[in-house]
Amino acid sequence: MIDLSTYDLGEDRLELARLVRAFADEVVAPRAYEADRTKTLPMDVVAQLGDLGLFGLPFPEEVGGQGGDYTTLCLAIEALGRVDQSIAITLEAAVSLGAMPIHRFGTDAQRAQWLPDLLAGRALGAFGLTEPEAGSDAAATRTTARLDAGEWVVDGSKQFITNSGTPITRFVTVTAVTGERDGRTEISTIIVPSGTPGFAVGPAYDKVGWHASDTHPLSFSGVRVPEENLLGERGRGIANFLHILDEGRIAIAALATGAAEGCLEAAVDYARRRTVFGAALSTRQHTQFVLAAMQQRVHTARLAWLHAARLRDGGKPFTTEAAVAKLTASDAAMANARDATQVFGGNGFMNEYPVARHYRDSKILEIGEGTNEVQLLVIARALGVA
Incomplete structure (x- = not known):
């Protein structure tokens, strides 16, 4: 469009x-x-x-x-x-x-x-951060890793881990408590190869959306990996992955922008073809306004993630801009999915139409890689009010 x-x-x-x-x-x-x-x-x-x-x-x-x-x-x-x-x-x-x-x-x-x-x-490769008691509060990680005879011994669990159980998944990078430093919990990241004894991939989740995405819970029971499987500096696990998540938020914003545009394209095509009371649905001013608002959201979302990505590629700070992009684009995806479904009417409730899939899929965009509430907190901190 x-x-x-x-x-x-x-x-x-x-x-x-x-x-x-x-x-x-x-x-x-x-x-x-x-x-x-x-x-x-x-x-x-x-x-x-x-x-x-x-x-x-x-x-x-x-x-x-x-x-x-x-x-x-x-x-x-x-x-x-x-x-x-x-x-x-x-x-x-x-x-x-x-x-x-x-x-x-x-x-x-x-x-x-x-x-x-x-x-x-x-x-x-997969990234094992989220746990049953540690989502937005990543510092609440309970998975542990201790050194024993030159090996890390990992115990704990992770949930909602993408790409963790495919036929070509080779490892998961796990955040784990590795001790204390200066009275504070020390969290590090450790590479755990697939098939390591004690590392179990649970059954795939029955999700609302993203049905074809591979997502599993993981458990670790006495999992032993070499000491050199430590990824990055010991104790820098959370700090390193917060930077990784900042980048990921830009990519999620781009995905959400694509979803918003897919909904717009489908709604425009359907409105042109659908006849209501003897005229194309697209001739109705209300429908025109809905489609125009959907276009506005796509354009704004793309500008937001492009700005954040260009800052990142230019070596400039981009944490706040990534949060703005993720917030803006995920909101756009959800709003466009809702509006597109309404344009389709009853057909929008049928899974054979892409807008129905976007309606189910887009909700997780407001949750994954930092909830939208977390994005608001990041932005508020940048404003000096949180």
Whole structure:
């Protein structure tokens, strides 16, 4: 609906966006309904994302990446989010939460071991932060890890972990309490490879939305991994992953923008084709105003995440802008999903129509990678009032 060429993205980024949008329309969209109905992540589609180089987009060529930037990655995520949020979040989590921590905080040996397959899409990594008693309050982590004879012994549980149980999931990076420092709980991050004895992946969740996204609870009982599986500096687990989550919020904002645009496209097409009282629905002024407001939300959401991404790519502070983008875009996705469903009327309540899937899927955008209440708190702190 909105011409991407008006956003001063550069020809290389525009070409990538067009490529992924075509792939989304021709390959992802026709599979989305069945994948959602059967709650199955289509691994052949994931492999094709790898063939397109999307998992390696924001990483340097010298480590096997495509040499792009975060803006380019987010354009790809937005394009996929238009037609299937489950596929879009699979890519987003694989890059932002799986590969990026290894690239950012890993040792040379860890990068050499994990990055080649992650950036090629041959493997997925997961990020184990959330627990039953530690969601927004990440410092309340109860999973523990203690050193014993040169190994970390991990005990605890995680929940709502994306990409944690696919056939190509190779590891989960776990936040765990590793002791105390200066009277405060010390939290570190540890790489736990899939298949390690004592590491169990629970049954997939029965979710409201994102049905094709792979999401599981995890448990750790006496799990032993080498001491060198510590990721980053000991005791820096929360600080490091707060930075990772800031980046992830930009990517979630891009996904939400794509969802909002997908709802708009579907609603415009339906309103033009649907005849009501002898005239196209699109000729009714109320419908026109609804569609215009939906367009406004898409444009505003895209401006918000593009601004945050450009700050990030330029090496400038972006925490507040990422929070604004995530808040703005997730609100836009939910509002557009609601309005699109209303435009469709009774058909909007049928799962065969994409707007019904967007209606179910978009709610989690207001919760995942920091609830919208957390985003408001981040923004309030930047204003000096919290």
